[in-house]
Amino acid sequence: MATIIIDGQSFELPEGAKFNAIQAAKHFGIDIPYYCWHPALSVVANCRMCEIEVGTKDPATGEIKMLPRLVPGCQTPARDGTVLVTESAKVLEHRKNIMELLLINHPLDCPVCDQAGECGLQDYSYEHGRAAHRFVEERNVKPKKEVSDLIVLNQDRCIMCTRCVRFTREIPGTAELHVMRRGDHGEIAIFPDQPVDNPLAGNVVDLCPVGALLDKDFLHNQRVWFLSKHDGVCTGCSTGCNISVEENAGKVWRHKPRHNPYVNDYWICDEGRYGYKAANSPTLLGGNYVLEGKDHHGVPTDRFVKRLNETLTTRILDKQSVLGILSPYLSVEEAFAAAQWLASLTNRVELALGPVPVRGEDLTFAPDKTKGRSGDTSFIVPRPFTISAEKAPNRAGVEMMLDHFGKGAVPFEKALESVASHPIVIVFGGSPDESWIEADQVAALRKAEVLVLFDTTINPLADVADFVAGIASFAEKSGTYVNRDRRLQRFEAALPPREGVWPLLDLIAIVSGDGKAPIRSQEILKAAARVVPGLAKVEDGLVPELGLNLDSKDQPIPDAGFQDDWTLANVSTV
Numbered sequence: 338m339a340t341i342i343i344d345g346q347s348f349e350l351p352e353g354a355k356f357n358a359i360q361a362a363k364h365f366g367i368d369i370p371y372y373c374w375h376p377a378l379s380v381v382a383n384c385r386m387c388e389i390e391v392g393t394k395d396p397a398t399g400e401i402k403m404l405p406r407l408v409p410g411c412q413t414p415a416r417d418g419t420v421l422v423t424e425s426a427k428v429l430e431h432r433k434n435i436m437e438l439l440l441i442n443h444p445l446d447c448p449v450c451d452q453a454g455e456c457g458l459q460d461y462s463y464e465h466g467r468a469a470h471r472f473v474e475e476r477n478v479k480p481k482k483e484v485s486d487l488i489v490l491n492q493d494r495c496i497m498c499t500r501c502v503r504f505t506r507e508i509p510g511t512a513e514l515h516v517m518r519r520g521d522h523g524e525i526a527i528f529p530d531q532p533v534d535n536p537l538a539g540n541v542v543d544l545c546p547v548g549a550l551l552d553k554d555f556l557h558n559q560r561v562w563f564l565s566k567h568d569g570v571c572t573g574c575s576t577g578c579n580i581s582v583e584e585n586a587g588k589v590w591r592h593k594p595r596h597n598p599y600v601n602d603y604w605i606c607d608e609g610r611y612g613y614k615a616a617n618s619p620t621l622l623g624g625n626y627v628l629e630g631k632d633h634h635g636v637p638t639d640r641f642v643k644r645l646n647e648t649l650t651t652r653i654l655d656k657q658s659v660l661g662i663l664s665p666y667l668s669v670e671e672a673f674a675a676a677q678w679l680a681s682l683t684n685r686v687e688l689a690l691g692p693v694p695v696r697g698e699d700l701t702f703a704p705d706k707t708k709g710r711s712g713d714t715s716f717i718v719p720r721p722f723t724i725s726a727e728k729a730p731n732r733a734g735v736e737m738m739l740d741h742f743g744k745g746a747v748p749f750e751k752a753l754e755s756v757a758s759h760p761i762v763i764v765f766g767g768s769p770d771e772s773w774i775e776a777d778q779v780a781a782l783r784k785a786e787v788l789v790l791f792d793t794t795i796n797p798l799a800d801v802a803d804f805v806a807g808i809a810s811f812a813e814k815s816g817t818y819v820n821r822d823r824r825l826q827r828f829e830a831a832l833p834p835r836e837g838v839w840p841l842l843d844l845i846a847i848v849s850g851d852g853k854a855p856i857r858s859q860e861i862l863k864a865a866a867r868v869v870p871g872l873a874k875v876e877d878g879l880v881p882e883l884g885l886n887l888d889s890k891d892q893p894i895p896d897a898g899f900q901d902d903w904t905l906a907n908v909s910t911v
């Protein structure tokens with residue numbers, strides 16, 4: 338077992354771990370400050386913030402030999418016998434000097450800076466900076482630059498860490514950003530008419546540690562300390578990127594990536610990033626409606642449920658059959674509860690998968706692992722990132738329920754052909770996109786004698802359905818999705834359901850009249866795992882933080898990834 342000594346204490350490195358000094362120290366609860374280093378980017382060691390004292394311990398004699406000067410922790414491999422000193426007077430004085438250097442031209446504009454509250458410079462100035470500013474010369478003030486329609490560069494805040502430059506080169510491979518000039522004249526720049534507009538562009542804003550690169554969509558909209566963060570899974574495509582859904586005052590304000598090495602690493606695409614807007618859309622359905630004549634009339638939930646049940650009971654007693662359509666936007670739990678309810682109505686029920694939107698082809702960014710490496714001192718394990726052509730989060734999970742309750746996933750087109758033989762059609766939608774269903778598909782479904790819709794948006798099918806129930810949107814519900822790699826992932830509700838709207842799980846429990854039906858998604862997943870073979874690995878309705886591979890065991894991750902955690906909460910503890 339490899340042993341590392343940090344600040345005089347011995348620690349055993351985990352088997353097979355590929356750590357540098359920053360990662361090893363972090364693993365054992367010791368923080369080494371850094372700016373330019375990022376676990377998924379090449380190592381350049383240009384900010385010098387992570388410099389520490391480094392040495393080696395001779396395994397035979399036990400003698401420790403220290404290097405005569407400070408060494409960047411990001412470039413120091415953590416090996417058997419490595420000795421790190423992270424808190425000596427020499428290291429602390431060095432950090433003070435680096436902070437003073439980085440802040441020479443940096444404006445003191447924290448009160449109006451969007452990064453305030455999640456700023457690496459703000460955090461480390463409290464922790465490692467000098468109280469007094471000794472620089473009396475004129476500051477080097479550089480103007481703002483637009484680097485794309487969505488991203489602005491505040492040059493005077495930039496510390497030239499080059500995280501943004503390395504990202505565009507190493508992850509999407511588009512290299513729109515570069516460093517222009519040198520030393521004090523150095524600037525981050527784009528080439529004329531070549532903005533940072535690759536599909537992953539927004540990640541440069543997340544990577545910038547100091548608020549130099551900012552997202553114009555979020556700019557001056559919210560102070561970050563007012564935002565509550567909720568663990569979510571993006572519904573934009575079947576990749577199922579892990580996201581933080583950040584809300585305040587009943588509105589979602591932004592999506593940020595959450596690290597998951599098995600799915601999205603540290604990134605999300607711009608489509609998913611700005612997909613948060615659907616949670617605040619004015620086209621969300623706001624209640625329950627019944628078609629009377631040519632018009633829909635809003636009715637309270639109890640009257641809606643009574644009328645729906647009367648209609649269904651009369652027709653089912655008359656031996657009419659039911660076609661149930663489950664959209665790939667439903668969670669595993671919603672699909673289970675919906676299919677279970679439909680199966681309980683009659684044995685003359687056919688289940689089908691709703692339309693699965695596909696746009697273009699999968700777009701995979703496969704980073705060049707050799708780029709930026711120097712010897713064995715680059716500790717990056719870049720993983721490919723795929724934006725899926727399939728624009729729904731849970732086809733695999735819904736198909737699993739269709740296999741269990743029906744005769745497999747009848748494709749939507751085939752289901753449309755069978756509407757004539759099913760007088761009752763019940764559709765469970767849930768797409769954030771009101772154009773999820775096309776006009777000819779609506780016309781085919783409308784041939785049913787009774788058309789019932791549970792959905793989130795005002796859309797062409799809602800315009801013609803006999804019964805329309807508004808249900809909680811993707812941001813208002815909890816549950817699990819199964820992504821393209823058959824990884825089951827849990828997401829939590831960011832917002833409470835809007836007034837007059839129920840989460841689908843509650844509404845099914847009310848409509849089915851089963852007062853004892855579980856409505857907590859964890860309980861439903863537990864029940865589903867008992868009977869659906871594909872979910873057999875789920876224990877007690879619990880899903881691990883990084884998700885559960887339903888088919889095989891996860892491969893161990895060789896690097897210890899962690900997210901930058903420059904937050905106001907850290908500052909307040911200093």
Ligand code: SF4
Nearest residue numbers: 495496498499501545
């Ligand atoms: S803009 Fe931000 S990420 Fe880019 S070099 Fe400057 S400080 Fe670093």
